[in-house]
Amino acid sequence: MPTEIKRSVSIAGHRTSISLERPFWDALKEIACSEDISVNELVRRIDENRDSEGNLSGAVRVHVLAHFRNKASCTT
Numbered sequence: 689m690p691t692e693i694k695r696s697v698s699i700a701g702h703r704t705s706i707s708l709e710r711p712f713w714d715a716l717k718e719i720a721c722s723e724d725i726s727v728n729e730l731v732r733r734i735d736e737n738r739d740s741e742g743n744l745s746g747a748v749r750v751h752v753l754a755h756f757r758n759k760a761s762c763t764t
Contacts, residue, residue, distance in 0.1 A: 697731045715752045
């Protein structure tokens with residue numbers, strides 16, 4: 689199983705850490721690049737829209753999964 693990498697981000701002026709596996713960090717960078725925003729801004733938006741019961745790392749993983757599932761969805 690891949691090792692998690694911990695990185696710090698700023699959300700609403702506060703520093704917080706997120707632990708994700710390298711493929712999720714890479715995907716997050718790809719999504720941010722495609723939206724012409726920083727990874728920090730993307731994480732801020734994910735945090736703003738997440739379910740208050742879940743944690744931020746989980747919300748980021750779900751966002752990445754949803755993004756790529758949406759890109760891969762086929763119309764029949």
